[in-house]
Amino acid sequence: MKTTMGIIGIMGSGEDATEQDMQMACALGSELARRNYIVLCGGRNSGVMKSVIQGVANEGGISVGILPGINKDDAAPGLTIPVVTGMGNARNIINILSSDVVIAIGNTAGTLSEIALTVKNGKYLIVLNQSKESEAFLRSLKYPKLVFAYTANEVMNQLNEWLQSY
């Protein structure tokens, strides 16, 4: 296989994702796949996870899904590498630890736990689609590896900057 440039995690909601979240997830999945990143997410056939995997599959890329259940039945179509944990939400930490950079879309409770674990583990973090209150709160943390983005282009530029110096 082609040499990969790193594993980029995209975190976001399942059932509570908005249409805007899912469009962003799909666009980012495709962009990352085109540049030979491996894309990691929660793997389920719902919301941001489903959209990321679709975006990666559209470009023939590699997606890794860290699934919460005890089998692959809840995996999104097109997922390349299903990792079956059987651990429910305890798997969130695996999503974060396995990613060189974490991209978080939206601010539902599950995604917020992943944002918090990213900060706690000192990883690079790009967040999108936050509410006014969550953006104000995240800024108040003064976490030096946190960047807010508003378009897929801004995400890709930030990734390039970080991963060139990585």
Next chain:
Amino acid sequence: MKTTMGIIGIMGSGEDATEQDMQMACALGSELARRNYIVLCGGRNSGVMKSVIQGVANEGGISVGILPGINKDDAAPGLTIPVVTGMGNARNIINILSSDVVIAIGNTAGTLSEIALTVKNGKYLIVLNQSKESEAFLRSLKYPKLVFAYTANEVMNQLNEWLQSY
């Protein structure tokens, strides 16, 4: 042993806890033990965890510590029941799922991940010692089982209200 009224989880930071966080943790541990609650926390010999366990021990109560390491070496003195997970921060979900009510002190990243998991799992939640920005953010979630408290008395009154109807 005496019949217990439920398991109350107290979450808060280790190394980053403030003096004010630790005093609140100790006071709450003692209050809960006096009323025969089992008190659950992260178990380590640091910050809020250490203070909770001290508070419970002062009243001869039962504390359960969900430890991240592979042995009991990092447990706080006086911890009654060390549960050794070997799972690092993946243990955070156990703290939440095992608690009938979660009390979160402060808003460092680790505590924030536990607040988020509490909301995601639909558990009762009392938060203390938040920054202005984190309180505004948490209020914006409109989570119906979330209450802000500012004194140990307010915490105990809210617990009584919830657990009588439980």
Next chain:
Amino acid sequence: MKTTMGIIGIMGSGEDATEQDMQMACALGSELARRNYIVLCGGRNSGVMKSVIQGVANEGGISVGILPGINKDDAAPGLTIPVVTGMGNARNIINILSSDVVIAIGNTAGTLSEIALTVKNGKYLIVLNQSKESEAFLRSLKYPKLVFAYTANEVMNQLNEWLQSY
């Protein structure tokens, strides 16, 4: 509460437990509770787990149940301290790491995984109710902290010997 002498884990099957396994589990639970040990097991309302918890409850002791599910609904009646992991069989490692001594009853696959983890983590281990083939196999491992027992009395004597020098 009274000072405890240590945490003793009793491992054994749920649905596949034999009547003989369950009687042994109940007898050991009672013996351990009478001597103020905390007794830890998998916590479910089935087989060896249910019987251990019944035995402990009969003597007013403290039982800790490391539950696989996401809530307490599958806990055995009388369980004192339910620890809810939401992690399925990944919880087996918690059973072992949290026990000062592991007692394994029977040799179904789940129990065998806990026997193996006990050996891998260098813990004291007492096994009962093995088949001829499993006993021969376990002996072939030449693990120095492994003892075979055939009665509850033998278990208690071995525990006393180990925990006095502990």
Next chain:
Amino acid sequence: MKTTMGIIGIMGSGEDATEQDMQMACALGSELARRNYIVLCGGRNSGVMKSVIQGVANEGGISVGILPGINKDDAAPGLTIPVVTGMGNARNIINILSSDVVIAIGNTAGTLSEIALTVKNGKYLIVLNQSKESEAFLRSLKYPKLVFAYTANEVMNQLNEWLQSY
């Protein structure tokens, strides 16, 4: 990427692996990669894990390593997809649940726990390099999806048989 035929897990010891175990692991990794299987293992730079990953890399295949630590520092060279769990031996269940077929080499304690979890979860299992006692014991379980193999060829033939009907 090319369509893959399934994920095959190869389990075996790290520091305690024999030279014979490692040669078998490397040969199997290469054979599986040539046939476009994704090969999953524990990922560490030691023993069977290291050899599997070397064998896969020699053929340009895809290896997935489920790492126990909190970062990639202990990954074997050539590992394609490091999954970082931070969960120590609790990760063993992920190895099993993520594999369509499990191949276990040797019978040290860690590998034995994975053999036991494979049986408990009803997965296809091929074992190699067992002692006389462990083979007798495993046969006594009468597990219908367990096959003993003694050469890499026998493993590949059995895989083909299972995965054609899968």
